[in-house]
Amino acid sequence: MAEKKTWCDHEGEVCDSVKGFDVIDCSSCGFKHIVPIPSPDELEEVYRHEYYTSEKPLYLERYREDLDWWNLVYGDRYDTFEELLPPNRRRILDIGSGPGFFLKHGKDREWETVGIEPSALAAAHSREMGLDIIEEFFSADTAVQLGLFDVIHMSAVLEHIPDPEHFLGIVRKNLTPEGILCVVVPNDYNPFQLALRTACNFQPWWVAPPHHINFFDFESLEHLLTRSGFDVMCKESTFPIDLFLLMGDNYIGNDAQGRACHAKRKQFETNLAAAGLTSVKRSLYQSLANLNIGREVCLYSRRTD
Secondary structure, rough: OOOOEEEEOEEEEEEEEOOOEEEEEEEOOOOEEEEOOHHHHHHHHHHHHHHHOOOOOHHHHHHOHHHHHHHHHHHHHHHHHHHOOOOOOEEEEEEEOOOOHHHHHHOOOOEEEEHHHHOOOHHHHHOOOOEEEEEEOOOHHHHHOOEEEEEEEEOOOOOOOOOOOHHHHHHOEEEEEEEEEEEEEEEEOOHHHHHHHHHOOOOOOOOOOOOOOEOHHHHHHHHHHOOOOOEEEEEEEEEHHHHHHHHOOOOOOHHHHHHHHHHHHHHHHHHHOOOOHHHHHHHHHHHHHOOOOEEEEEEEEEEEE
């Protein structure tokens, strides 16, 4: 029987223990997260100065290499925003805007774009592309300076936030009535990962404390958004890259193998787009979302009033 752990206001069965942290399936939060939870002060130095240098030194270089593929990904998201909103509502905030390519795609589509990004390196890169970037963490204090937006996008953000429900409460205040929130997070403890642990003796490589604090799947993220005043409109996964591991292509700790698998994923999606079958790809990923399969959870939700 799994050990149950209580830490301050958090209690749940221990899923894994890595680097002095336990991952618990928290009954009070409704999703898995590490304990102890790092404080905002402990995380600030990492995301301001270290993330794109020590943690992801090749991030910008790889991003540029993959930019044509990223623009296909971003095109899907902006298509969805434009389907859900009337034509006169085109103001978007990207929280954790990184190097700015998502906002650049929107600006090229004549959206009014604003980014908020704590990394000095990433913010500087974005400004070189002519983007409006606030070099700061998103918080209650910075939120009041930003105004209202028709869309708020945050990809690879919520897994790093010490108190996601509080954070979403602040985000909600920056959305126009019936505005759209798009959240993208890793889909962790998914069926393919669990199969790799059970059948292939893989260790939980996706557990990376203290940077990844929270671990979501489709159900737990939807419940969190609902509690936070949002109505989920669309659920979509991304390519289930763990398939390669199940087929024997072990890219864990092998950068060259990882890039090769990623190239195949890109080719798959690029060929579907070239054939005019993007809608088929998206229908496939929406179906996989219902099975909790896919490397990422992508939820589009509307602010409820």
